[in-house]
Amino acid sequence: MRSLPCISARQTSSAGGCGPPRINRATREKVVMRFSQVLIPTLKETPAEAEVISHKLMLRAGLIRKLSSGIYNWLPLGLRVLRKVERIVRQEMDRAGAQELLMPAVQPGDLWRESGRWEHYGRELLRFKDRHDHDYCLAPTHEEVITDLVRREVRSYRDLPLNLYQIQTKFRDEIRPRFGVMRAREFLMKDAYSFDVDEETSAESYRIMQKAYRAAFQRLALKFSVVEADSGSIGGSFSHEFMVLAETGEDAIASCESCDYAANLEKAEVPAPQGQTPGPAQEKAQVATPGAHTVEEVARFLKVAPAAVAKTLIYLADGQPVAAMVRGDREANEIKLKNLTGAAELVLAAPSAIQEITGGPVGFSGPVGLAIPIYADQELYYSGALVVGANQADAHLSGVHLERDVPQAKRADLRQAAPGDPCPRCGGGLAFARGIEVGHTFRLGTKYSQALGAAYLDAEGQSKPIVMGCYGIGVSRIVAAAIEQGNDADGIIFPMPIAPVSVAVLPLDVEGQAMETAQAIYEDLWAAGVDALLDDRDLRPGVKFKDSDLLGVPFKVVIGKKGLKEGKAEFKRRAGGQTEMLDLKEAAALVAKMAKEAGAQSL
């Protein structure tokens, strides 16, 4: 029987006597994954702060602990998961030809002023001053720094293309951190930046990253979907999001049932209705609608369908009032409106502002006579007679025809896609799902290279701006996303490639043959390149089973009296299935083989 290479024995309180030899503290180069020695503070009860399942389970399994709102400690087992995710991402980036570097988390404000984002990024950018009273910020992303680096070091088209990435802690002062590490303020992110001579080669770099992302998420064993997305404050022409599909996802996704079109709901295009727009059907007329504020109330009062009513929403776009109109039974898409107005900030106007702008109270706004920019959803042009607010209390206008009565309105795609809408690409049906954004790829064009003067000399000696792309993966968020996808009543079910350990070895008796056998299997597994956790605690079997399940360890090897009598170890998969009896002599080798086939990699 093997024994550990320790010089002096260490006893744990739980063993309470002459247990098996322990690893010497002074000589522990050897990996220690003994439950009694690792900090794994599992909880029976769920802390009150957690709402979603991944957050609850990460706390209960002792993977993380909160330090402050949106700021977490990663405990030993949680860190192992994080490191495994990180390693897969790193390997796929390297494979795709990207080069790893590391940039500072603390960055000078002046650089952000140069790109214009010191003013535009908003409160999410955590700013502070150093002792010399100079502005600094905690980096939420690294376009400025990487562009600054490249503009200094890259001169010639011969230096391009270039793809640089890092895996680093970011800080975004989220308005409302929630769901544990899912939406934390401090989080671990992989961010890559590509630099190319023109749009064509930049598109190729983009394709390479897309491919690397697909490979990474496949290896992470996550169910995901790639969708078209809004590029938000990062900017650029277009972008894709990688969504892990989960009911609790914060994003809604629309995808075509016939072709491969898929988009974030906030981006999903709505095609214009078919056919000719009708002419005016009625004369415009004011009607009394006492107390009818909502579309429902107005429609019921006037005995028309909600679709015959047009909502007029008053927004402030960078402080300037604008009106947005959608059909009464539709939802306005604020992202689309924001992009149409080109505003950095778009908020619904407060009731007092609405009164001031329209002359009427909330619920009675309408486009007729409004002296502010008006954006009207294209669908509204297919009605010959709309009901709209009259900009005075208790009154609406009926028979309104947009082209006749509101000629200055800008016709646009302004509403949220909804069930029943056709696919904007092929006309097929749209399906709706929810997802967690774990990756985002952007074509940046020359936005940052022009702002910061990152240029190269082409073969003719002409100076040209470098064409950029940027590519993010939320490493810490993936851990939460994986748990959202893999859990049951007993706890986490980790995919093998990112499990904190691949195998839990449970001796049901911590003295004698069971413990010796378990320890031998534990060591053989490590020797075979499979990481294992030995539950050497002197506790009842039930506790060990529960903890092992809670932690989501994919494989379990149980050594108990029953099996030992027959020279067998018991093997069970966390994801389900029958218990198998393995011959003790080959148990470790067999389990190691199965673990590797399932994607196990020792950390």
Added chain:
RNA sequence: CGGGGCGUAGCGCAGUCUGGCAGCGCACCUGCCUUGGGCGCAGGGGGUCCCCGGUUCAAAUCCGGGCGCCCCGACCA
């Protein structure tokens, strides 16, 4: 930032309305027992009742102020 809620032992909570010994379960420590799915019995330790101020003979409890956290809405990997 707006709206709602919470803050009492490591965790989950009761006590607060109606001021009067600071409690329960789990966890932890000791002993016994038990040993195949969070076992049982006995004993024990542990409190800035979030902080500051006020009212009162007396404050976890009432009043004022502050801080922290969670949930619902607008931002993002």
